[in-house]
Amino acid sequence: MARTIGSHGPKTMEAIRKAGLRLIFEHGYAAMSLRQLAAEVGIQSGSLYNHISTKQELLFDLVRDHINELLRQLDRALQGKQRPADKLRAFVAFHVTYHMTKKREVFIANSELRSLEPKNYEEIVALRGAYEQRLAAILTEGVAEGEFEVVDVQVATFAILALLTGLTTWYRPGGRLTKEAIVAAHEKLVLSSVAPTGTADRASQCAPSPRSGLARR
Structure with missing residues (x-):
């Protein structure tokens, strides 16, 4: 997936929420990893912590x-x-x-x-x-x-x-x-x-x- 433009803005947070919703729905909360979520959004794993502290x-x-x-x-x-x-x-x-x-x-x-x-x-x-x-x-x-x-x-x-x-x-x-x-x-x-x-x-x-x-x- 193409990298999301910017890693601090509200558009990125919305992308994280949408991706998280889909991944939890499809795979379950326990099976979804933050690394998987970051890859889905198109950002580095560390950038997730600009928006959420934990899964x-x-x-x-x-x-x-x-x-x-x-x-x-x-x-x-x-x-x-x-x-x-x-x-x-x-x-x-x-x-x-x-x-x-x-x-x-x-x-x-x-x-x-x-x-x-x-x-x-x-x-x-x-x-x-x-x-x-x-x-x-x-x-x-x-x-x-x-x-x-x-x-x-x-x-x-x-x-x-x-x-x-x-x-x-x-x-x-x-x-x-x-x-x-x-x-x-x-x-x-x-x-x-x-x-x-x-x-x-x-x-x-x-x-x-x-x-x-x-x-x-």
Whole structure:
């Protein structure tokens, strides 16, 4: 690879982050070396230390920045939403859309959590907890206002997040369904799972034939 122009500027740091993200995703944190990273970027190994002090620092920064961006964008997506159902629909749409475009970041944030040193691990877990709490608060509000029926908010929070994040294991751009159809399918799954029993029954009776809904491409 051609040598990166300059070894101190923000462009080099961005190249290090992008290369690190790809190498950790493809080979795993433990297998990636700083020598390999430097070669990928096109700089001398020693020049890496102008930007990062350790491989652990790079991993921590990548995961922390990912979750902070997740929180920022979620809060933006929830702005102006009043009813719990509207907030939950917005949460689902945001989470699904974001995770369709950030496969590497999501994979690393989940699979390499174990590779973080204790202090870094605690900070990331706290940030993840803040994101989970956004969803838990929506569910709690919905239960209080009679819009949702949830046996246990914490269990429902973890179950919904597992469902929504699971698409990163099977989603491929250009597949049978459009992004909009995938979002709509997840919205229906989540909203129907927390709807009061009578409402869910009526909704299932009025649901359109499967052949008329998401069968695109």
